[in-house]
Amino acid sequence: MDERDIENLMDKFDKSSMKEFKITGDDGTDIYFSKLEHAPVQNFASNTSNDVNNNETATKPATPKSSASKIKAPLVGIVYFSPSPEKPVYKNVGDHVKKGETVCVIEAMKVINEVKSPTSGTITKQVADNGDMVEYDQPIFEVEED
Known part of the structure; x- marks a missing residue:
């Protein structure tokens, strides 16, 4: 796929009602578009604009908390925080x-x-x-351990 094909796909995706779109090219190139608020970050191709973004991300220092942990999604699906719409949330x-x-x-x-x-x-x-779509191992909650 060349740059013009990708730009054409992006334009059509932007105008569509689709929330996610993934395609694998004949040359092994994977392309993923998402309009989801908490979409996973995926790096498939490398060009100069992506390199700039990757360098910015790489220079940010990670600041992990010693007693903080995350509750992560054990599978892909739609997350709900209450057993039904009329019932209170679990936590x-x-x-x-x-x-x-x-x-x-x-x-x-x-x-x-x-x-x-x-x-x-x-x-x-x-x-x-x-109601968000979550990916496998995506954080749902952060917890300060006892």
Whole structure:
């Protein structure tokens, strides 16, 4: 695929109602477009504009917290923070969570899967929004461990 083909795909994707689009070219080039708010970052091709963005990202220092952990999606699907729209959420920011406690559910192929906390602590941040499509291993909550 050349640059003009990619630009044409981008233009058509922008004008469409699609939320995600992925294509693999005959030459092995993978292209992924997403209009999702929390789409995963994927680097497939390298050109000068991408190199500038990658260098900016690489120079940002990581500041991990010693006692912070993340509750991550165990599968790909749509995350919901309550068992049904009329019921209260499982956990809010500031709530204490115990290891093994259900914090949300993920719907995948019409099956509801509970997401349980791998640790005990206080939820400090909700990374995903209700109804978001989450990828495998994508953070959903940040937890300050006890």
